[in-house]
Amino acid sequence: MTIKDIAKLSGYGIGTVSRVINKQPGVSEKAREKILKIIEESNFEPNGNARKLKRCGGNTVTIIMKGRHNSFFMEILDRITLLLSELEEVVSCQIIDEDGDEVAEALKFVRDKTSKAIIFLGANLALFDERMNELDIPCVVATTSAKELAFDNVSSVCVDDETATMELVQYLTGYGHKDIVVMGGEISDKQISFSRYLGCKKGFEKSGLEFDPDKNYMACRYSYEAGYETTKRLLEKNIHVTAIVGLSDTIAVGAIRAIEDAGKKVPDDISVVGFDGTVISRFYTPRITSMGQDINSIAKRSVELLMKHIHYTLGCEHDYAPHNLIEGESVRRV
Amino acid sequence: MTIKDIAKLSGYGIGTVSRVINKQPGVSEKAREKILKIIEESNFEPNGNARKLKRCGGNTVTIIMKGRHNSFFMEILDRITLLLSELEEVVSCQIIDEDGDEVAEALKFVRDKTSKAIIFLGANLALFDERMNELDIPCVVATTSAKELAFDNVSSVCVDDETATMELVQYLTGYGHKDIVVMGGEISDKQISFSRYLGCKKGFEKSGLEFDPDKNYMACRYSYEAGYETTKRLLEKNIHVTAIVGLSDTIAVGAIRAIEDAGKKVPDDISVVGFDGTVISRFYTPRITSMGQDINSIAKRSVELLMKHIHYTLGCEHDYAPHNLIEGESVRRV
DNA sequence: CTGAAAGCGCTTACAG
DNA sequence: CTGAAAGCGCTTACAG
Structure with missing residues (x-):
């Protein structure tokens, strides 16, 4: 027919x-x-293929999500998909490895002429190189700031990671903690982890504590397993630690599990805080105090910016979404 | 160019x-x-669109995943995607609501001529109606058996839900539990929940316990929130319960959280078991005893069956993947 | 308001 | 082994 x-x-x-x-x-x-x-x-x-051929391209909004075990991203994906389908946009989702190359993936869709716009859920800005010349469709990076990139087709929405992390550290120091270890991503200035790293540093310093990267920061992938292993290694060192900052809720969960396995209690022996404010932080035992990212805002603004790009081809924008601390039961005063 | x-x-x-x-x-x-x-x-x-037009259809393997907060599905999705990309297949993923219409979604891709095959991650067989005549490309349903459907283009892979659930109940009765409440999906004979329901029943009966649906089974969505609320309602009834079976790990987590919030302990006061064997069950405190589904097998067989369909257009097959109980710390002897 | 025709960028018999 | 041509199913000026 x-x-x-x-x-x-x-x-x-x-x-x-x-x-x-x-x-x-x-x-x-x-x-x-x-x-x-x-x-x-x-x-x-x-026939969609005939239409796309004639129109010189598809009208799918493609979402490229980095990392498969990231419930924070899943929650955002959920919201974004919902918002886009309310706008009757056709949306498709690609899930790639946490260490994958999202730009290569995006390029496929551009070359293949299926996508009219792309939302990156998580990004390593180091990958946004000269290949971006070819990636000439509207893009929004969610959860990482693309401000310094200064491409005129790439907007971004994220929380102020530096400030949020600083506040998270200050929250702990406000409860008297001085021996704090932070577990977060590899420190590369092109990754979100870097802003958080800077935030940590600031948090320590504003609280009058010295920040020694070797002592106070441990690189750790954003997963339960990595949080567990990293914490296990830390505990084996037998240094005095009263609080652990997991820069994702998954890390925090892994940390708590490792602490319990070492025969200690959270928060009685060690306090733990997380980042993201995902559902599990509210359902874990103990409830995990976490720096919540405003998922609704991130999703809403991402879609708004994308639509602006698509419809008016305005210049790009870089927005902050709110963050706010969600108190749980995983921190005690020392 | x-x-x-x-x-x-x-x-x-x-x-x-x-x-x-x-x-x-x-x-x-x-x-x-x-x-x-x-x-x-x-x-x-x-130009992909020109090729697809000429070839009368795309070559994308589309995965339709039901439910956005389902880390069990995410883990399978992860494996399937990996296996398919090793085979150099183009894969695309659609995530729809837990209550969404996967067949309507699949039909879009067929009409649009983008997909050459579809993997359903989760399915409500009631939706696989006469519309399937139009869905004339190879399909695999993962985690639900499509045997009774008897469409010649729909294979399926799942664990033996009935037996697995029976064993899970028997595990509890083996530890002396008699006052058991099971929380699982709505009982419709077209849903996976039904097999599990039958398994429960069998488990009770084989253990010499009477199974009273009103007393021993509570319908509950597969989420933390639902597990929490359902357990809260149960506890408020103030009946004697020594063990709760969550027919997903998310339900089990919600249950534990609710029990703790009621001032009780797991497993000291109430034992809890889950289903799926997802990562969180191994990292929760306490570790949750869970009926694990063999994710690797499900993914591997799903891809194998799909490939068979695509390459040899053989008749369909319906396979069971192994299940095995993973013991945690959430059950005690009574 | 309507139709005939060109053309989007490919693939694939067909003829050489 | 190679090329010219038809045609996949649409959209969109263009002419009426």
């Missing part, structure tokens, strides 16, 4: 049928009704 | 270029080399 069949069946030409399908003006009410009826009856759906 | 440009640049015709691109025989080594070199230099990528 093609547009040609519908034309024949309706007695009109394929041009008129096409106009009806695409809700274009310049068709008599009579023709529209008749054609619509026939389309309805025959269950006709235009 | 099109195939025409490559033809001009290389001095050959577009037919020859096309043959080179598609690795078809009947091209001289000389021509192949020259054309390949030019394609390389110009960074040319054939």
Whole structure:
């Protein structure tokens, strides 16, 4: 069943049928009704590939999500997908490895002419290199700031990671903690982890504590397993620690599990805080105090910015979404 | 940059270029080399939409995942994606609501001619109705058995939910539990929850306990929140319960949280077991005893069956993947 | 308001 | 082994 069949069946030409399908003006009410009826009856759906070929590209909004075990991203993905489908956008999702190359992935979709816009859920800015010249469709990076990139088609939305992390550390020092170890991503100035690292440093310093990277910071992937292993290594060193900052809730969960396995209690022996404010932080035992990222804002603004790009081709914008500390039961005063 | 440009640049015709691109025989080594070199230099990528139009359909394997907060599905998705990309398949993922209509979603991809095959991650068989006539591409349903459907293009892989659930209940009764409440999905004979429900029943009966649906089974969505609320309601009833079976790890987590919030302890006051064997069950405090589904097997067999369909168009198969109990710290003897 | 025709960028018989 | 041509199913000026 093609547009040609519908034309024949309706007695009109394929041009008129096409106009009806695409809700274009310049068709008599009579023709529209008749054609619509026939389309309805025959269950006709235009061939997407032909349309995309003719239109020189698809109209799918592609979401590239980095990391498969990231419930924080999943929660954002959930919101974004919902918002986009309310706008009747066709959305497709690609999930790549935490260490994957999101730009290479995005390029595929551009070359393949299927996507009209891309949302990156997580990003390593180091990968946003000269290949971006080819990536000439609207993009939004969610949860990482793309401000310094200064590409005119790449907007971004994220929380102020530096400030949020600083506040998280200060929260602990406010409870009297001095021996704090922070566990977060590899420190590269092109990654989100770097802002958080700077935030840690500031948090320590503002609280009058010295920040020694070797002592106070441990690189750790954002997973339960990594949080567990890193904490285990820390505990084996047998140094005095009263609080651990996991720069994701997954790390915090792994940390708590490792502490318990070492025969200690959270928060009685060691306090633990997380980052992201994902659902598990509210359902873990003990509830985990976590720096919550405003998932709704991130999703909403990401979609808004993308739509702006798509419809008005304005310059790009870089927004902050709110963060706020969610208190749980995993911190005690020392 | 099109195939025409490559033809001009290389001095050959577009037919020859096309043959080179598609690795078809009947091209001289000389021509192949020259054309390949030019394609390389110009960074040319054939227009996917034109190819798909010509070939009467895309070659994407589409995965339709039901439910956005399902880390069990995410873990399977992870494996399947990996396996498919090792086979150099193009894969795309659609995430729909837990209560969404996966068949309607699949139909979109068929009508749109983008997918060559579909993997359903989770399914409500009630939706697999006469619309399936139109869904005439290879399909695999993962985690739900599609055996009774008897469509010749729909294979399936899942654990033996009935037996697994029975064993889970028996595990508890083996530890002396008699007052057991099971929390699982709505009981409809077209859903996975039904097999598990039957398994419960069997487990009770085989242990010499009466199974009263009103007393021993509570319908509950597969989420932390639902597990929490359902358990809260249960505890408020103030009936004697020594063990709760959550038919997903998320339900079990919610249950534990609710029990703790009621001032009781797991497993001291109430034992809790989960289902799925997801990562969180191993990192929760206490570690949750859970009926593990063999994620690797499910993923591997799903991909194998799909490939069989795609390449040999054999009849469909319905496979069981292994299940095995993972003991944690959430059960005590009574 | 409507239709005939060109053309999007490929693939694939067909003829050489 | 190679090229010219038809055609996949649409959209969109263009002419009427």
